[in-house]
Amino acid sequence: MQERQREYKRLLYEFGGDWPSKKSGRRLEVHVPSVAVPDSRKETSQYWWERQNAQLGRLFRVWDPSIDVVYVTCEHPPSELLEYFYKIMTLRGIDNPQGKIQIVVAEEAANLPRVSLTTALLCSPKAIRRIRTIAKGRFGYIVPGHVSPLEVQLSSALGLPLFGPPPTKVASLSTKSEMRRVMQTAQIPSGPHATNINQADKFYESLSVLIME
Incomplete structure (x- = not known):
């Protein structure tokens, strides 16, 4: 092996x-x-x-x-x-x-x-x-x-x-947040988004920012 x-x-x-x-x-x-x-x-x-x-x-x-x-x-x-x-x-x-x-x-x-x-x-x-x-x-x-x-x-x-x-990296790269990061690194245009959301408070905070944008 x-x-x-x-x-x-x-x-x-x-x-x-x-x-x-x-x-x-x-x-x-x-x-x-x-x-x-x-x-x-x-x-x-x-x-x-x-x-x-x-x-x-x-x-x-x-x-x-x-x-x-x-x-x-x-x-x-x-x-x-x-x-x-x-x-x-x-x-x-x-x-x-x-x-x-x-x-x-x-x-x-x-x-x-x-x-x-x-x-x-x-x-x-x-x-x-x-x-x-x-x-x-x-x-x-x-x-x-x-x-x-x-x-x-x-x-x-x-x-x-x-x-x-x-x-070993498939699971993490398959998440939407990680894919957004990959797209940013590759300089591929993407829509409004937020990454690294792992708590409810963080979710609502990020959502508010996206709505304001």
């Missing part, structure tokens, strides 16, 4: 160093839209499995001519649906979308109906080998649906960095 953690950090460090010079060049995005659901809720969560198959909109990342997409799924989308997507892409000016998209099915997903897509992929050697073959010699990265220790293992297994925060 420690070796995987070191490999994950090494890949992330190299990715950060390469990004400024390579972000405008040709690159490969490996989309793993895994849904994070606690084990205690998987049996009762309706359509949990379907939610992991409902992010085909990620395929439209090929709108950027410099991006190719590998989309990982637990079952292959219907050919009619893919043809519909490709037709829309073509009408929107995307040349040869079929040549820019690879669908990879985690072959063990059908045998593991109550695990996340990331877990199913880690248990699917054929899918892992195929992704590694596609990504070989290319500048690529994993675009996860959620970041957990499992995604760290996947990063090490594929030899690709994660495009996302470390698992």
